[in-house]
Amino acid sequence: MKINSYVRIIVALISLILLSGCWDIKEIDKRNFPLIIGISKENKEEYKVSLHIPTSEKGGKMSRTVSQKGTNVSSILGQLRTNIEDAVYYKQVRLIIIQNKLANDKEDLSELIKFLMKSKELPSIALIAITEENIEKMFSNINGKHFSHTTSIIDYFYKGADWAPEISTTRIWEVYRSLFSYTKDIAIPVVNSGKDTILNYEGAAILKNGKITEKINPSENQFVILFKNHNANGIIENLGNASIMVTNSSLKIKPSMLTSEPIVSSNLSLKIDILERKEGVTNDQIQSKLEKQFKKQFYDMLDKAQKNKTDIFGFGQHFRNQIPFHELKNWREEYYPNLKVNFQVHVIIE
Amino acid sequence: MTQRLQIGLVFITMSMGFGFLQYPNLIFKITKTGHFVVVLSYGLLQMFLMIIYKKGLNYFPKQDIIDIYLKMGRWVAFIFLIPYVLNLTALVAMSLRQHAENIGSIFLSRTPDWSILILLLFISTFTAIKGLGTILRSSFFIFFIVNFLVLFVVISSIVNVDFKNALPAYPSSLDFLTKKDFFYLMGFSSILFLGFVPPETKLKFGQLFAEWTYVIFFYLAVVYLPLFIFGQETVVTFHFPAKDAVDSVDINWFIFNQQTIFFGMSMVGLTILLNAVLLWIIGQIIRKLFNWQRNKPSYWICAFSLIAFIFAVSVPNLAWIEKLSLWSAGVHAYFIVIIPFTIFIYGVIANRGMTGYENK
Numbered sequence: 001m002k003i004n005s006y007v008r009i010i011v012a013l014i015s016l017i018l019l020s021g022c023w024d025i026k027e028i029d030k031r032n033f034p035l036i037i038g039i040s041k042e043n044k045e046e047y048k049v050s051l052h053i054p055t056s057e058k059g060g061k062m063s064r065t066v067s068q069k070g071t072n073v074s075s076i077l078g079q080l081r082t083n084i085e086d087a088v089y090y091k092q093v094r095l096i097i098i099q100n101k102l103a104n105d106k107e108d109l110s111e112l113i114k115f116l117m118k119s120k121e122l123p124s125i126a127l128i129a130i131t132e133e134n135i136e137k138m139f140s141n142i143n144g145k146h147f148s149h150t151t152s153i154i155d156y157f158y159k160g161a162d163w164a165p166e167i168s169t170t171r172i173w174e175v176y177r178s179l180f181s182y183t184k185d186i187a188i189p190v191v192n193s194g195k196d197t198i199l200n201y202e203g204a205a206i207l208k209n210g211k212i213t214e215k216i217n218p219s220e221n222q223f224v225i226l227f228k229n230h231n232a233n234g235i236i237e238n239l240g241n242a243s244i245m246v247t248n249s250s251l252k253i254k255p256s257m258l259t260s261e262p263i264v265s266s267n268l269s270l271k272i273d274i275l276e277r278k279e280g281v282t283n284d285q286i287q288s289k290l291e292k293q294f295k296k297q298f299y300d301m302l303d304k305a306q307k308n309k310t311d312i313f314g315f316g317q318h319f320r321n322q323i324p325f326h327e328l329k330n331w332r333e334e335y336y337p338n339l340k341v342n343f344q345v346h347v348i349i350e
Numbered sequence: 351m352t353q354r355l356q357i358g359l360v361f362i363t364m365s366m367g368f369g370f371l372q373y374p375n376l377i378f379k380i381t382k383t384g385h386f387v388v389v390l391s392y393g394l395l396q397m398f399l400m401i402i403y404k405k406g407l408n409y410f411p412k413q414d415i416i417d418i419y420l421k422m423g424r425w426v427a428f429i430f431l432i433p434y435v436l437n438l439t440a441l442v443a444m445s446l447r448q449h450a451e452n453i454g455s456i457f458l459s460r461t462p463d464w465s466i467l468i469l470l471l472f473i474s475t476f477t478a479i480k481g482l483g484t485i486l487r488s489s490f491f492i493f494f495i496v497n498f499l500v501l502f503v504v505i506s507s508i509v510n511v512d513f514k515n516a517l518p519a520y521p522s523s524l525d526f527l528t529k530k531d532f533f534y535l536m537g538f539s540s541i542l543f544l545g546f547v548p549p550e551t552k553l554k555f556g557q558l559f560a561e562w563t564y565v566i567f568f569y570l571a572v573v574y575l576p577l578f579i580f581g582q583e584t585v586v587t588f589h590f591p592a593k594d595a596v597d598s599v600d601i602n603w604f605i606f607n608q609q610t611i612f613f614g615m616s617m618v619g620l621t622i623l624l625n626a627v628l629l630w631i632i633g634q635i636i637r638k639l640f641n642w643q644r645n646k647p648s649y650w651i652c653a654f655s656l657i658a659f660i661f662a663v664s665v666p667n668l669a670w671i672e673k674l675s676l677w678s679a680g681v682h683a684y685f686i687v688i689i690p691f692t693i694f695i696y697g698v699i700a701n702r703g704m705t706g707y708e709n710k
Contacts, residue, residue, distance in 0.1 A: 091459075091608075120455045120459065121459070124594070124598055125597070125598060125599070125600040171600070173580075173597070173598040176584065177580050177581065177584045179584075180583040181581060317514040317515075318514065320515075320517035321514075321517040321518055324518065324522060325383045325522065326382075326522075328518075
């Protein structure tokens with residue numbers, strides 16, 4: 001009886017080993033964690049994948065670039081794993097940069113996004129960006145900057161709304177969602193390597209079910225972000241004779257439907273700080289100028305978007321409750337071109 | 351009283367274990383709009399069956415359902431309960447394989463499925479062998495730990511929620527009630543367990559109702575979380591929508607860079623308790639059906655968990671597992687309808703015979 005209880009305790013203690021879940025463990029210094037993956041298409045058949053891997057060696061370069069070509073992305077990721085000295089873990093990838101040529105092809109891009117989302121190894125929260133440059137050149141540009149460290153490129157996108165209101169951060173799962181969504185399109189940031197900075201922000205590409213329909217510049221992208229987050233804090237506008245910064249904002253959107261003609265009335269109220277002004281410019285002048293400028297920018301964008309049948313502001317989301325579900329997939333084609341938006345701006349100077 | 355509470359907790363934990371992975375997926379297939387109507391009508395139907403079942407059981411105050419079937423006749427018991435045992439074995443196998451696969455993909459990506467399967471099955475079998483007392487006691491901890499984790503996962507997912515994605519809010523028609531998938535839904539419930547617990551501590555209707563409400567709220571949460579984040583158009587493309595919804599959350603400041611692990615951990619807790627109870631039910635049925643000498647339930651539990659393991663390991667891929675687990679849930683749904691009704695009808699007949707006899 002006594003022996004029996006000892007045996008039990010020993011068995012229980014041995015089974016504790018199982019709790020660690022270590023099947024075949026690899027120490028952390030023997031692993032490679034690529035932080036950025038660049039994907040491009042060389043020609044019709046061939047993909048090229050580049051990894052930007054930080055290294056921990058002292059004195060040497062802080063990161064390195066590894067590239068490989070192949071017929072599809074998943075097999076290249078597998079080959080890279082074989083060829084790199086240590087084990088490669090893709091779970092920590094924070095940014096995926098897609099080359100312009102690949103991104104412009106609707107089929108290829110949709111397939112790629114689906115793969116990135118379904119892959120067990122790649123996290124679906126990784127950010128996504130498009131570049132017009134050669135990816136290897138871009139990575140070497142990052143390495144060439146003496147101030148850069150491996151995480152600089154991630155810091156670039158995670159500045160937060162207050163500091164860089166023009167940059168949109170778009171994740172893989174959001175792009176995946178937009179492949180299927182009936183009522184909302186998405187903006188992917190476009191970046192190139194900068195002369196003095198690591199990256200240069202060029203604006204955003206608007207994706208409609210996986211197809212890039214238009215490109216917008218950073219100040220236009222502010223509006224897209226404004227309608228996405230309902231928040232315009234930090235936007236700086238140059239009005240010619242004054243410049244201002246938005247300190248607080250609120251956006252109200254009210255949809256209504258008149259015999260299959262959708263109408264949106266949206267009220268934007270801004271609290272602004274005047275950063276500088278020329279002599280003799282009154283508050284009223286600034287107010288009316290700003291209101292005019294915002295309105296003009298917005299309507300210009302809306303016109304362009306309606307011509308392209310791309311719902312960049314996501315107005316369709318507000319009509320989901322008013323259009324039956326089976327009609328909803330016609331939103332972009334039938335309803336959206338007729339959409340009337342009544343955009344009002346109220347400016348308060350603090 | 352505490353035992354009653356514990357039985358309630360087991361009941362809730364089992365229902366959660368049944369539905370956590372697959373339930374949302376089925377709901378999204380059944381309807382495109384107004385998902386809560388489907389969940390609620392499922393709840394009502396289950397409630398109705400539960401009342402029938404309870405009424406039937408109340409006719410036999412000191413007996414569990416195996417005794418009742420034996421009273422109907424040995425062959426009747428065999429015809430109803432042996433297929434049920436096989437169904438339970440398939441359920442154990444399929445749900446464990448599915449969970450092993452998911453747990454593996456969340457935090458044990460280099461570990462083969464069979465080793466995770468062994469671990470899960472080993473703990474479940476061990477708990478089942480230890481008997482109802484152990485199950486009831488462990489239910490207390492598992493319930494609180496798992497519910498805390500689920501709550502955390504739900505709350506932390508709120509950052510990505512856009513309520514407009516779940517619109518239109520109401521269903522266009524009620525024809526989902528006639529769909530085959532709606533019948534499959536019935537398999538995600540644990541009402542049959544109530545017939546196996548010791549007859550002295552039968553639950554009251556009020557308590558049952560409260561527990562079922564809790565389960566329905568849980569189901570609403572698992573269905574609506576992915577819906578709020580992705581919207582109906584996207585959500586139908588996922589195998590396990592709840593997992594993908596949780597995966598989309600990025601909390602930068604958090605110590606764990608992936609909060610899906612909490613989802614995985616809650617799945618471990620749920621699946622272990624659920625399968626322990628199923629194996630225990632198998633043991634009970636076999637022990638009472640066969641009056642052999644040296645007939646210990648623990649042998650049977652081990653044998654059936656071995657069968658389940660072999661079955662689970664030999665399924666080749668995820669598409670198969672999904673199909674098979676849906677089938678086993680379908681068969682379970684059949685039993686969930688048929689067993690309460692037979693018990694109830696037999697109860698009415700037996701009772702009438704008895705009163706008739708007394709009147710003479």
